[in-house]
Amino acid sequence: DAKTTQPPSMDCAEGRAANLPCNHSTISGNEYVYWYRQIHSQGPQYIIHGLKNNETNEMASLIITEDRKSSTLILPHATLRDTAVYYCIVSFPNDYKLSFGAGTTVTVRA
Amino acid sequence: GAVVSQHPSRVICKSGTSVKIECRSLDFQATTMFWYRQFPKQSLMLMATSNEGSKATYEQGVEKDKFLINHASLTLSTLTVTSAHPEDSSFYICSARDLTGGNTEAFFGQGTRLTVV
Numbered sequence: 001d002a003k004t005t006q007p008p009s010m011d012c013a014e015g016r017a018a019n020l021p022c023n024h025s026t027i028s029g030n031e032y033v034y035w036y037r038q039i040h041s042q043g044p045q046y047i048i049h050g051l052k053n054n055e056t057n058e059m060a061s062l063i064i065t066e067d068r069k070s071s072t073l074i075l076p077h078a079t080l081r082d083t084a085v086y087y088c089i090v091s092f093p094n095d096y097k098l099s100f101g102a103g104t105t106v107t108v109r110a
Numbered sequence: 111g112a113v114v115s116q117h118p119s120r121v122i123c124k125s126g127t128s129v130k131i132e133c134r135s136l137d138f139q140a141t142t143m144f145w146y147r148q149f150p151k152q153s154l155m156l157m158a159t160s161n162e163g164s165k166a167t168y169e170q171g172v173e174k175d176k177f178l179i180n181h182a183s184l185t186l187s188t189l190t191v192t193s194a195h196p197e198d199s200s201f202y203i204c205s206a207r208d209l210t211g212g213n214t215e216a217f218f219g220q221g222t223r224l225t226v227v
Contacts, residue, residue, distance in 0.1 A: 032214060034214075034215065036218075041201070041221070041223070042220055042221060043114075043116070043203045043204075043205070043218035043219050043220045043221045044154070044203070044205075044218045045218070046215045046216065046217060046218075049214065049215055087153075093214035094214075097144070097156060097159065098144070098156070098205070098216055099156065100146075100153045100154040100155075101153060102153055103153060
């Protein structure tokens with residue numbers, strides 16, 4: 001009962017922007033979109049989250065479509081250390097559970 | 111962001127023995143903690159939700175008598191794998207979320223690689 005759909009993998013060039021898509025067509029009005037990433041053999045790392053407005057922090061930008069059925073995580077200048085599995089998750093802010101799908105394996109190449 | 115520390119980072123134990131994994135929130139009080147398990151090349155699977163001062167809630171298919179969870183304080187939850195067997199070998203990850211503070215993001219420990227021989 002995955003709530004999100006992400007491409008299984010993508011490559012990007014070092015120094016270029018990486019745009020990671022996520023479809024969440026069944027998202028409800030109060031559910032947030034969260035992005036996490038997991039570098040090999042480490043615990044997941046929080047990246048960013050948003051409800052309806054676009055968000056930006058020191059790591060990334062999150063663009064959410066007006067109908068909220070999809071979003072894009074943007075890594076503005078990808079580095080080799082950004083190689084990881086990126087997970088897009090929708091969740092209520094007070095929901096105890098985060099359900100992880102398969103994510104997108106991003107490989108940044110020199 | 112907040113820091114969640116997990117210990118040990120890796121452990122090897124003999125089949126039939128028990129292993130305890132600790133998860134600590136270092137700079138915030140975690141009213142709720144979560145335990146996940148991850149097999150190679152798979153995603154994280156939620157095992158249980160640990161609420162401070164009350165019994166843990168286990169996901170369907172997770173044996174509560176095998177995976178004992180204790181959340182006795184606002185900064186510490188422990189997962190004990192009892193009578194471990196080779197099929198319990200996995201990457202165990204905890205996360206913590208302080209829902210009372212208005213924060214919504216979860217923070218994860220670095221994970222524990224359990225190998226049962």
